[in-house]
Amino acid sequence: MTRPEISAEFVEKYNTAGPRYTSYPTVPAWKQKFGETEYREALTELSGRPDDELAIYLHVPFCAKACHYCGCNMLVTREQGEVGRYLDRLEQEVERVTGLIGTGRRVVQLHWGGGTPNYLKNDEIERVLNMFGNAFDIAPDAEVSLEVDPRIASADQVGFLRESGFNRISLGVQDFEKSVQENIGRMQSREKTLAIYQACRDAGFPGVNLDLVYGLPGQTAESFRETLHGVIDLAPDRVACFSYAHVPWVRPNQEVIDTTIMAKGYDKFQLFRLTVDSFQERDYTWIGIDHFARKDDELSVALEKRALHRNFMGYATRPAPHMLAFGMSGIGDVCDRFVQNDATYDGWSQKVDAGDLPIVKGHRLSSDDKLRRRAILNIMCNLELPWELTRAAYGKPADELFADSLKALPPLIQDGLVTRDDFGLRITDKGRYFVRNVAMILDAYLGDPTDKPIFSKTV
Ligand code: SF4
Numbered sequence: 001m002t003r004p005e006i007s008a009e010f011v012e013k014y015n016t017a018g019p020r021y022t023s024y025p026t027v028p029a030w031k032q033k034f035g036e037t038e039y040r041e042a043l044t045e046l047s048g049r050p051d052d053e054l055a056i057y058l059h060v061p062f063c064a065k066a067c068h069y070c071g072c073n074m075l076v077t078r079e080q081g082e083v084g085r086y087l088d089r090l091e092q093e094v095e096r097v098t099g100l101i102g103t104g105r106r107v108v109q110l111h112w113g114g115g116t117p118n119y120l121k122n123d124e125i126e127r128v129l130n131m132f133g134n135a136f137d138i139a140p141d142a143e144v145s146l147e148v149d150p151r152i153a154s155a156d157q158v159g160f161l162r163e164s165g166f167n168r169i170s171l172g173v174q175d176f177e178k179s180v181q182e183n184i185g186r187m188q189s190r191e192k193t194l195a196i197y198q199a200c201r202d203a204g205f206p207g208v209n210l211d212l213v214y215g216l217p218g219q220t221a222e223s224f225r226e227t228l229h230g231v232i233d234l235a236p237d238r239v240a241c242f243s244y245a246h247v248p249w250v251r252p253n254q255e256v257i258d259t260t261i262m263a264k265g266y267d268k269f270q271l272f273r274l275t276v277d278s279f280q281e282r283d284y285t286w287i288g289i290d291h292f293a294r295k296d297d298e299l300s301v302a303l304e305k306r307a308l309h310r311n312f313m314g315y316a317t318r319p320a321p322h323m324l325a326f327g328m329s330g331i332g333d334v335c336d337r338f339v340q341n342d343a344t345y346d347g348w349s350q351k352v353d354a355g356d357l358p359i360v361k362g363h364r365l366s367s368d369d370k371l372r373r374r375a376i377l378n379i380m381c382n383l384e385l386p387w388e389l390t391r392a393a394y395g396k397p398a399d400e401l402f403a404d405s406l407k408a409l410p411p412l413i414q415d416g417l418v419t420r421d422d423f424g425l426r427i428t429d430k431g432r433y434f435v436r437n438v439a440m441i442l443d444a445y446l447g448d449p450t451d452k453p454i455f456s457k458t459v
Pocket of ligand 1: 062063066067069070071072074114115116149186
């Protein structure tokens with residue numbers, strides 16, 4: 001990949017609000033009347049497709065203390081009894097879903113996100129694994145992954161997780177620099193992070209990921225270079241480097257963030273360029289918008305074969321046609337319906353206690369949604385839109401089906417973000433930094449004037 005010149009004016013031009021496309025249509029576009037009845041219908045339909053494999057997302061909301069920059073649905077509690085009550089309700093939620101789809105369905109991906117999944121004690125983790133093990137048939141080669149906060153982890157806990165069947169672990173790092181950690185209210189010594197990373201390796205985890213965030217208050221090119229090099233020296237299998245999304249109108253906890261010391265616009269973009277340069281110099285593959293993987297990692301191999309996928313959990317190599325979500329705020333994808341559980345702890349709990357499936361919203365995908373989802377996710381993952389991608393399912397090539405949307409393409413071609421030929425669209429080396437902007441031309445839901453400013457900036 002060549003290193004394109006990108007000016008401050010150019011970044012300014014394309015730094016607009018836009019979705020990250022873990023799904024299409026994105027959550028703010030779900031405006032249909034969709035409740036428990038509709039979700040029950042989806043699950044009943046799923047029961048009629050017994051051979052379809054499943055992915056599962058479990059949300060563990062607990063954290064010991066809130067970080068200022070946090071954008072997750074989480075609950076601060078120091079009362080461990082709360083966890084037991086959450087797991088009791090989780091058990092009811094799982095029973096309610098398996099009551100409709102049957103037990104023993106094959107699961108090929110199981111991911112625990114948060115919050116802080118390792119806030120749970122070993123016996124609680126075991127309880128949840130047994131809960132899923134009894135309700136589903138977890139494939140022997142399933143990816144079983146979780147997010148871990150190194151600050152509260154121990155070598156013993158990591159060893160227990162590996163022995164319990166987890167095979168991929170993501171450690172939250174964000175930034176090694178102390179002053180940045182102070183600014184975001186998350187003190188985490190480098191020694192502790194390195195000790196837990198080493199414990200993951202000693203425990204034999206086949207996949208160890210590290211998570212970073214760029215654009216945090218106080219981050220400078222010098223300080224972030226130091227973090228990047230420190231991380232790359234560890235040789236993790238994958239690194240996700242997320243853009244800090246400052247959205248205090250959605251996340252009031254971010255109001256304490258000092259935005260005057262936060263890199264914005266071109267300066268923030270430079271932090272990301274530094275990230276890309278640092279990983280590419282050390283032979284990592286740039287995956288999608290913000291992931292980096294070792295050349296021998298499954299994600300790199302999938303990208304090479306143009307077989308990368310994206311779902312609500314991020315980039316994936318073994319996609320399942322359906323995803324069940326459990327726990328507060330979980331987002332699922334069942335028989336072409338998206339569903340989201342209540343994102344508040346009390347709301348989710350009350351719905352479960354009332355005997356309901358705890359969902360608050362959903363969206364039944366139309367045939368146009370499915371077509372656009374296919375195209376947008378292909379651009380986000382494999383950086384291209386072959387015209388032939390749609391022929392088998394829709395009988396026509398994509399350039400014909402998207403003729404209207406593609407009228408917005410010429411300026412992007414002129415600016416060197418994308419090329420168009422008989423094969424289809426291809427994202428250029430320059431376009432790699434603006435993939436979301438290219439995908440947005442196919443989004444039929446953008447531009448609704450009643451939308452609140454929900455999305456973060458694309459840069
Ligand atoms: S950033 Fe992570 S650890 Fe911090 S409050 Fe949010 S979910 Fe918890």
